[in-house]
Structures are given as structure tokens and as C-alpha cells.
């Protein structure tokens with residue numbers, strides 16, 4: 087496995103395999119099974135696999151957890167090597183954002199809702215770094231997790247709007263056995279909070295059961311999720327949403343019969359903010 091910290095080294099490595107397909111998994115490190123599932127899918131579908139590990143300061147708000155974001159580079163590198171990853175790009179902040187850096191890549195529209203409404207600078211940070219990583223790594227396919235549903239929508243929009251020559255592949259959310267979506271941030275949870283954090287999954291599963299039974303009123307689905315979360319004293323709801331999966335706009339009342347629904351939420355456990363979602367379609371749930 088080639089580990090590189092500079093853009094020149096990445097470009098040299100990519101040139102040597104220019105005719106081969108490359109699958110890219112972008113991460114902020116502190117890897118878990120969710121990241122590794124993206125790596126495995128990328129490995130199965132491409133000649134070569136690259137991963138990036140970069141805790142992107144631009145996607146954290148001023149009061150967010152950048153300084154305490156968990157890191158364990160040696161463990162991450164071992165995990166990636168064991169999966170047969172070919173290249174890992176581990177840039178320092180100054181490689182991605184040199185002192186005279188001046189450009190922002192900004193998707194307008196779908197960034198106004200959900201996470202974007204609560205974290206106003208977040209998606210500009212995401213699209214800026216992802217655009218740079220796409221340009222640096224030159225992947226054939228880039229792999230993202232459904233766990234971050236809005237991120238997928240925003241990156242797809244950027245790829246379409248800016249004509250990036252690659253495919254976005256979305257992988258299902260990897261979960262712990264009790265349903266909690268895997269996340270590097272789960273490490274922040276105390277054992278009590280960890281137990282309580284299954285409330286997100288229970289809220290989403292309950293609403294899914296109602297959807298399967300034919301419930302198509304978005305207010306009823308939102309209310310049922312709120313009820314499940316409100317009986318957990320350690321859970322403090324930031325938002326609960328039932329939104330159009332394409333536009334990400336909130337749907338009020340009846341859900342049109344031709345549409346699915348994106349159920350999503352952000353919930354605080356003290357300072358730790360967890361997100362989760364289910365994408366429900368009339369036929370099946372992703």
C-alpha cells in the first residue's frame with residue numbers, strides 16, 4: 087500500500103495506472119466497519135482502490151468538534167492495508183489549503199435544508215474538499231455512505247453541475263447489532279448515552295413499520311418519531327424530518343403516491359450530535 091502526503095506523489099502513482107479504474111473512498115479517519123464496507127465495494131468494482139484520510143477543517147462550524155475529532159492514523163492505515171487498498175492520501179491541512187487558498191465550491195438549493203439549515207457552512211466545506219480530492223485522485227468511481235444522505239445528494243449535484251467525469255456510488259448504512267448507525271462520533275458517547283442512542287434507530291424503524299402498513303401522512307410519521315425520541319431523557323432532538331428524497335424539502339401532510347420519503351434526524355446526547363436516516367420507497371427501504 088502506497089501512503090502519500092503530497093499531491094505530486096498521488097499524481098505520479100495515478101499516472102502509472104492511468105488506464106485502470108480507480109475507486110475512491112474519502113474519509114475523515116477513525117475508521118469503522120461503515121468505512122470498510124465502502125472500501126470493499128470499491129475494491130470489488132475497480133482495478134485499484136484509493137482512500138483519503140483528512141479531517142477537513144472547513145466542514146466544521148466554529149462551535150463544532152474539530153479539535154476533539156477522534157484520530158488514530160496508525161490503526162486506520164492497518165485497517166486499509168488489510169482490505170487491500172492500493173493508495174492512501176493523508177494530506178496535511180497546508181497541502182489542501184495553502185496559505186493563499188481562495189476558492190469555495192458551493193452547491194446552492196438543496197444545501198438550504200436539513201443539515202445545511204443547522205450547519206450553514208458545512209456543505210461548502212464538504213463540496214470544496216471533495217472537489218479538490220476528485221481533481222487530485224482522478225477516480226473512476228467515488229463511494230459514499232447513505233448514512234450522510236444529504237451529503238450524497240449534494241455531492242451528486244456538484245458532480246452533475248461541474249461535469250466531473252466519475253460515478254458516485256452509494257452504500258447502505260452500516261449499523262451496530264442494536265441498530266445504532268456506525269459513526270466515528272459514537273466514541274464520544276458515555277455508556278449511558280450509547281445505550282440511549284439506539285432511540286434514533288427505534289424512531290426510524292417505528293416510522294418505517296407504519297409506512298409499510300400504508301401510513302402516508304408525513305405529519306403522523308414525524309410525530310411518531312418524535313414520540314419515540316421524547317421518552318429517552320438523554321436525547322435532545324435538533325430536528326426530525328420527513329422530506330422529499332430529491333429536493334430535500336419537508337413534505338407536509340399527505341405524501342404523493344409516486345414519491346418515497348427521506349426520514350432523517352439529528353439528535354444531541356449532551357454535546358455529541360448524531361444523525362441517521364431511512365430512505366423509504368413504496369417498494370422497499372434502503
Ligand code: AMP
Nearest residue numbers: 113114115120230231233234259260268
Ligand atoms: P466520514 O469519515 O464520517 O467523513 O465518512 C466517510 C464516508 O464514510 C462518507 O461517505 C460517509 O457517508 C461514510 N460512512 C460513515 N459512516 C457510515 C456508516 N455507518 N455506514 C456507511 N457509510 C458510512
